[in-house]
Amino acid sequence: xxxxxxxxxxxxxxxxxxxxxxxxxxxxxxxxxxxxxxxxxxxxxxxxxxxxxxxxxxxxxxxxxxxxxxxxxxxxxxxxxxxxxxxxxxxxxxxxxxxxxxxxxxxxxxxxxxxxxxxxxxxxxxxxxxxxxxxxxxxxxxxxxxxxxx
Amino acid sequence: xxxxxxxxxxxxxxxxxxxxxxxxxxxxxxxxxxxxxxxxxxxxxxxxxxxxxxxxxxxxxxxxxxxxxxxxxxxxxxxxxxxxxxxxxxxxxxxxxxxxxxxxxxxxxxxxxxxxxxxxxxxxxxxxxxxxxxxxxxxxxxxxxxxxxxxxxxxxxxxxxxxxxxxxxxxxxxxxxxxxxxxxxxxxxxxxxxxxxxxxxxxxxxxxxxxxxxxxxxxxxxxxxxxxxxxxxxxxxxxxxxxxxxxxxxxxxxxxxxxxxxxxxxxxxxxxxxxxxxxxxxxxxxxxxxxxxxxxxxxxxxxxxxxxxxxxxxxxxxxxxx
Numbered sequence: 133x134x135x136x137x138x139x140x141x142x143x144x145x146x147x148x149x150x151x152x153x154x155x156x157x158x159x160x161x162x163x164x165x166x167x168x169x170x171x172x173x174x175x176x177x178x179x180x181x182x183x184x185x186x187x188x189x190x191x192x193x194x195x196x197x198x199x200x201x202x203x204x205x206x207x208x209x210x211x212x213x214x215x216x217x218x219x220x221x222x223x224x225x226x227x228x229x230x231x232x233x234x235x236x237x238x239x240x241x242x243x244x245x246x247x248x249x250x251x252x253x254x255x256x257x258x259x260x261x262x263x264x265x266x267x268x269x270x271x272x273x274x275x276x277x278x279x280x281x282x
Numbered sequence: 283x284x285x286x287x288x289x290x291x292x293x294x295x296x297x298x299x300x301x302x303x304x305x306x307x308x309x310x311x312x313x314x315x316x317x318x319x320x321x322x323x324x325x326x327x328x329x330x331x332x333x334x335x336x337x338x339x340x341x342x343x344x345x346x347x348x349x350x351x352x353x354x355x356x357x358x359x360x361x362x363x364x365x366x367x368x369x370x371x372x373x374x375x376x377x378x379x380x381x382x383x384x385x386x387x388x389x390x391x392x393x394x395x396x397x398x399x400x401x402x403x404x405x406x407x408x409x410x411x412x413x414x415x416x417x418x419x420x421x422x423x424x425x426x427x428x429x430x431x432x433x434x435x436x437x438x439x440x441x442x443x444x445x446x447x448x449x450x451x452x453x454x455x456x457x458x459x460x461x462x463x464x465x466x467x468x469x470x471x472x473x474x475x476x477x478x479x480x481x482x483x484x485x486x487x488x489x490x491x492x493x494x495x496x497x498x499x500x501x502x503x504x505x506x507x508x509x510x511x512x513x514x515x516x517x518x519x520x521x522x523x524x525x526x527x528x529x530x531x532x533x534x535x536x537x538x539x540x541x542x543x544x545x546x547x548x549x550x551x552x553x554x555x556x557x558x559x560x561x562x563x564x565x566x567x568x569x570x571x572x573x574x575x576x577x578x579x580x581x582x583x584x585x586x587x588x589x590x591x592x593x594x595x596x597x598x599x600x601x602x603x604x
Contacts, residue, residue, distance in 0.1 A: 182603070218569070221562040224586045227596055228559070238601060241565050250601035251572050258597035259542075259551050260581045 148172060153179075153189070157198050160191040166217045170242035171198035174215040177248055178202050186210075195226050201235070211236050213250075218243045231255050336401035337394060339386070346391040347383040349403075354384055360399070361522060362390045363529050363545055387530055388511070389518035396519075426481065431473035438467060513556045514538075516587035521554065528554070534578065535571055537585075552583045552597075559586045559594075568598070576600035 148154055154172045162168050171189065178184040178200065187202040200213040214230050216222060218241040230237050230253075237253040337353045339346045348354055348364065357364060364387065366380040373379065386394070394400035446460045514537055521528055527541040529550075536553035539545075553575050557563060568584075575582035575598065582598040 216565055218565050221564050222568065223560055223562050224557050224584055224594075224596065225559040227584070228594060231596065239568075241569055249569055250603045251569065252599045252601045254597045254599065255595070256597065257552065257583060257595055258581050258599060260579055260599075263579070 157189050160189065160198055162191065162196055162198055164196065167197050167215070167220075170217045170240075171200060171215040173242055173246055174213060174240045174248060175200060178213070192229065194229050199230065199233075209236065211238050213238045213240055215240045215242060217241075218249075227253060336399055338403040339391065339394070339400045340383070340403045346386040346388075346400075348386065349383045351382075354382065356399075357384065357386070357390075357394075360394075360397075361525075361527055362386065362393065363527055364390060365530070387518075387528075389515050389528075392515055393519060393522065423480070427473075427475070427478050430478055434473045434477070435467070435471050438471060439464060442467070513558050513585075513587055516591075517554060517556045517585040517593055520587075520593040521585075534574060534580070536582070539580075540583065550580055552581050554583045554585050556585050559588065572598040572600070 148169075151172070153175055154168075157168050157171055157175075175187060175189065178187050182204075184202045184204055185206060185208075187200060190199050190201060191197075192199050197214070197216070200215065201210055202213060203210055212230055212233055212235045214227075214237060216239070227237070227239070239251045239253055241249045241251070243249075335356075337348060337356050338350055339353075340349055341347070347367075348357055364384040367383055367385050368381040370379060370381040391400065442460055442464045446457055446464075518528055518538065521538070521540055527543065527545055528538040529541070529545060531537060531539040531553055534553045537556045538554040539550040540552035540554050541548050541550050553571070555571060572582050584596040584598065585593055587593050
């Protein structure tokens with residue numbers, strides 16, 4: 133097709149590297165580039181897909197990670213989001229560090245294929261939601277079923 | 283299965299447990315547990331006082347077993363659940379309702395030791411050899427035989443009297459014969475051994491023949507050798523101190539299942555996973571256990587004992603964000 137010198141089409145510039153948000157995160161000087169990449173993917177998900185408000189990135193010096201802060205909508209409380217690549221490990225201590233910031237925490241695990249899973253983390257013992265009624269006493273039905281099976 | 287169905291089944295199964303009471307037999311462990319439960323309720327206020335005598339624990343190759351009924355009651359009254367292992371004599375081929383012995387969790391045994399409420403019982407009653415047991419049994423049998431012969435004589439007399447008074451006034455000769463038989467009865471009556479009713483005492487089947495506890499089990503010291511064991515014990519003690527009931531959570535992949543009250547009456551609210559603060563956990567494992575928890579409608583608790591003897595808890599919940 134073209135000549136040997138300079139003929140090959142240059143690969144398109146990596147849009148992630150050029151994204152201002154990514155560059156902002158880069159400026160925080162976190163060594164773990166996989167974590168920064170994960171943080172960026174979560175950022176894009178929150179801003180573009182879920183349209184959350186006031187999404188910003190902060191650095192956690194104890195953990196050396198990028199954290200995100202965002203609100204789900206106007207007037208909603210601020211949440212801290214901890215984005216982590218799914219293959220990494222985490223200690224309870226680091227989770228407590230993030231919880232100590234005072235906001236409710238969302239842990240987001242980023243898989244290799246960019247799948248995102250969000251888990252809510254709260255301090256203390258949070259009772260699960262009670263079951264919804266109306267309740268019906270099953271009575272002897274369970275035993276009747278078993279006898280019929282025999 | 284819907285949660286409401288589960289609740290209802292639990293309520294109905296509680297009813298079934300009480301229906302296992304066979305007439306005259308008050309030794310069914312489930313019934314005892316229900317009784318202990320109602321006793322435990324009355325004692326809710328005084329949970330801290332452990333004035334009860336020590337619980338006898340038999341060690342079977344390091345597995346702590348509780349055999350005696352009063353010990354099971356005492357254990358339950360202290361808020362420790364354990365797991366029943368044995369089969370019930372009347373309903374052997376099922377795993378739904380089990381009988382004694384009660385296997386204690388290592389943490390439960392540790393807690394009993396700490397409260398100085400556990401005492402070791404010997405595995406075999408070496409002092410009570412077979413000969414002594416047999417002798418005791420024979421003595422009891424003889425006593426029972428004597429009692430029964432007296433009663434049988436009474437019965438026979440009554441029967442003859444009834445026959446006499448029921449006879450027609452005209453048949454005096456039959457009457458006379460009966461009267462003579464009655465008088466002869468006292469001398470000639472023999473109660474055959476084969477007619478004796480033998481009582482089988484299942485309630486005392488050898489378990490309470492053990493002499494009372496000798497050595498109090500030593501308090502559970504902080505081993506430090508296995509950090510995870512220590513973490514589990516600290517968490518167990520803290521949660522029990524807050525009034526929760528804990529059982530093992532083998533079915534759910536965690537360390538403990540945490541109930542707000544007695545497990546016979548409530549579903550578990552939490553799956554407790556005990557880790558030390560510095561222990562590194564793979565994120566995929568965290569996701570897996572959190573997902574499991576949300577599927578069974580329980581909150582996953584990450585528990586770690588902190589530096590100042592406090593335990594910190596983090597609840598994991600499904601975010602609701604698909």
